Amino acid sequence: MAEQLTTRDVRAHNRSRVLRELVLSQESTRGGLALACGLSPATITNVVGDLEAEGLVEDRGSVPSDGGRPIVRIGIRPDGAYLLGADVGEKGVAVELFDLSMRRVDREFRDAATRGASPAEISAALQEAVRAILDRNAALRDRIVGLGLGLPGIVEDADGTHAGAGVTLHAQSLGWPPLHLDELLAAPGLDVLADNGAKALAAAEMWFGSARGVDHALVALLGRGVGLGIVTSGRLLRGARSSAGEWGHTKIVANGRPCRCGGRGCLEAHVGSDALLSAWRERGGEPDGSGWRALDALVTAADAADPAAAAVVDEALDVLALSLANLVNLTNPQKVVLGGWVGLRLMQSRREELEARVRAASLDRPGSQFEIEVCHFEGDAVALGAALLPLEKLIDSPVVRTPVTG
Numbered sequence: 001m002a003e004q005l006t007t008r009d010v011r012a013h014n015r016s017r018v019l020r021e022l023v024l025s026q027e028s029t030r031g032g033l034a035l036a037c038g039l040s041p042a043t044i045t046n047v048v049g050d051l052e053a054e055g056l057v058e059d060r061g062s063v064p065s066d067g068g069r070p071i072v073r074i075g076i077r078p079d080g081a082y083l084l085g086a087d088v089g090e091k092g093v094a095v096e097l098f099d100l101s102m103r104r105v106d107r108e109f110r111d112a113a114t115r116g117a118s119p120a121e122i123s124a125a126l127q128e129a130v131r132a133i134l135d136r137n138a139a140l141r142d143r144i145v146g147l148g149l150g151l152p153g154i155v156e157d158a159d160g161t162h163a164g165a166g167v168t169l170h171a172q173s174l175g176w177p178p179l180h181l182d183e184l185l186a187a188p189g190l191d192v193l194a195d196n197g198a199k200a201l202a203a204a205e206m207w208f209g210s211a212r213g214v215d216h217a218l219v220a221l222l223g224r225g226v227g228l229g230i231v232t233s234g235r236l237l238r239g240a241r242s243s244a245g246e247w248g249h250t251k252i253v254a255n256g257r258p259c260r261c262g263g264r265g266c267l268e269a270h271v272g273s274d275a276l277l278s279a280w281r282e283r284g285g286e287p288d289g290s291g292w293r294a295l296d297a298l299v300t301a302a303d304a305a306d307p308a309a310a311a312v313v314d315e316a317l318d319v320l321a322l323s324l325a326n327l328v329n330l331t332n333p334q335k336v337v338l339g340g341w342v343g344l345r346l347m348q349s350r351r352e353e354l355e356a357r358v359r360a361a362s363l364d365r366p367g368s369q370f371e372i373e374v375c376h377f378e379g380d381a382v383a384l385g386a387a388l389l390p391l392e393k394l395i396d397s398p399v400v401r402t403p404v405t406g
């Protein structure tokens, strides 16, 4: 297959490399691009010319160089293309619009009427939010590349394209029946792609956050649910049908607490926010609700040595550390990145303690070969990560697209 690469293939491949590099660096020079992409200066000049014609990159003037010709700065043209990303949760839907510099330029949030909303309610919220954001940005419509959805559950992907009839959401923990992508959203004329929410967050961290440039990483998302992206050799581990990384339902306690998925002893049933708050309630705590404020009160009380709260947090750290150490032994990461609102709050108070426990529970070698860090994006990057799905599609577009006018 590879021996018959056509000029067109080579050109498309070079275009992808240069465009990817420019989205990552935002601005560079021909020399910088040649170095980063391993291409000749002449090739860079051609590719940049093509990308300028597509309206995706721009000449940003020149800077003087030492005794030579001025160096031209080349940057991403923010208004050259737009990407939509959505964070679809059980509580509501956030749809965000990004320009090509991946700056968020618009946002639409729709709350579900009830906690534990039905697929129909969530689908209606998504439909409304997408319509609202498209209506508001009608002038940009022909430059919106597509919409990526970050979904709450296994997103089975038959052919690896993240799109079309082969994509099915299996949200077992929410008690939803399997849903095809088109049952979730009907958006004629809009390219819709989907991935699991935790994988979308991991992608955002890989492109622009704490896992950037890291070939082997674990990006963990702790909230009500517990998710994970496993980065191995610079790519997200997916498995046969893209469900790999369902860490929240790995069994950590034999015959442990019942989980939303129907099993027992799942990690999520021991360190998810609901689990922590009910454990506190069982020990006499009185959390206010089930959200951020209640969890913050729990960790604050534990920090102040309240015995019940301290016992709950201590137990959670223990289980979390064991589970992370299992992953460290299995995957040998360079970096462990923790995020999600529960993860961030625990890291804020107990980072050193958690790190020490993970290292202690890991084998000595892999246990000394990783750094632990908080997510760069404070739990709010599922939509950004999902918007990377249409961005990838734009980058890997096999043909030079029609130039954008205006």
Ligand SMILES: [Zn+2]
Residues within 6 Å of the ligand: 248, 249, 259, 260, 261, 262, 263, 264, 266, 268, 269
């Ligand atoms: Zn479970």
